[in-house]
Amino acid sequence: MSTRIEGAISSAVAVGQGRGAVPARLASALDYATAPGGARIRPTILMSVALACGDDHPALSDAAASALEMIHCASLVHDDLPCFDDAATRRGKPSVHKAYSEPLAVLTGDSLIVLAFETLARQSHYAPDRVAQLIMTLAQRTGMPGGICAGQGWESEAEVDLSAYHQAKTGALFIAATQMGATAAGQDAEPWFELGARIGEAFQVADDLRDALYDAETLGKPVGQDDLHGRPNAVSLLGVQGAISRLKDILSGAISSIPSCPGEAQLAEMVRTYAERLTPVAPNAAVRPSNV
Template structure:
């Protein structure tokens, strides 16, 4: 089965467990928050790194990829709520709070976080790898440096662009690369730098898309960071500077791939996938 098929199968299994006997509105919201998904960048990175490291326990890698994506979906549900972005659309459809109400949205995000850890406990049989994966995932999500801390920075009177990008986006993407290595039995720490570089590149590209794309193209509102006074690479560096920054970060991501059996294929995949971060005309300019 290809990576996309493995990810969707693992997510469907997780949702079936969570929705069995669940209150109907919460069950519907859980599914709508996860299916259909977006680019699935984070779980695809998890599987790509696991594959590069020989992927000797595919079920463990699949569980790690599902956990990472469930946490990402949880963060989107909470991020869209009126107390943060107040976004009515996500992936071209009503956001969870718009469709189900704020109370159900809050519980949906909470349930997805718990489900991510539950899936690790349920699907990973190797106790050493399980322990590592739980630590990696927890650090990527919580305080002091995970996506929760990144969200909390939006509540502060001032935000530094680099720290904000590292926590809000880089933390979970570095968690994805580290989880892929840990799932395959490799030391995860050397894979942190790769995730951080890809994460910052993705966030810079997102800042660029927010400036040049229409809501219908992105499937979500645009201009929210500017409206809410949040940092943006395009405002800090200008469009040309943000494009230069993106090139540097993609080059760094390729450069820091650790030595592993499939490192050449992984580097090619990174270059291919990072070109998809931007609309086609801008991707050609960034190359």
């Protein structure tokens, strides 16, 4: 599956880089922002759901997976900008604005967003109805009112609805992953909302734990961002052990929420595997003091 996902992303980015007379640095930045990737958890979940539902149009699943990951990568490029997190590193290397400049980082994120929807549109000849639904789902989980743009927008509000904030900032693309996987395989997307929402919530709690327990070298990105920017997080609200307990409860609920499908057992095993990966294990780590 990993080879399939990486191939799909690489092919989509190559289309976006174009041929002939193109701005070479921007073309290079598209590749820099997307490869090498992180865990690719969102496209992996999408592909796993598609396979569990039959995956009768693999090219469509590939396009959906690569489109979703490009949106995610675009969000990371923008998140790292000085106007947001001002992060110098991402995935163990300089962030895009540090490697290429702030203007090119903005253009890189914008280009990846547009390329994501172009990648889906190019599959219209396979199954127009499915492609239209995929585009709609990805758009809703990217913009306003309930997408990752809304998640970033909550950080500018005086009062934050924590549930809405987490579902938009982190949960949105996980909901997109489960729903787009089902849609790509010709299944109804609605029953897959809860699974995506629960996985997204679990990922947010796990990210809060990693931010509290690990150092920047381990994570490959700056730590302590929630404390630095005064954002709500699970560790500050529940403590480390409370957050770990909450994470386990969420993941148990995620497994029980999997809709009936031919590959239900395999999908449940995939969620269990990610549960183990998400739960932070840092035997020698101490919780860092706030604002350090």
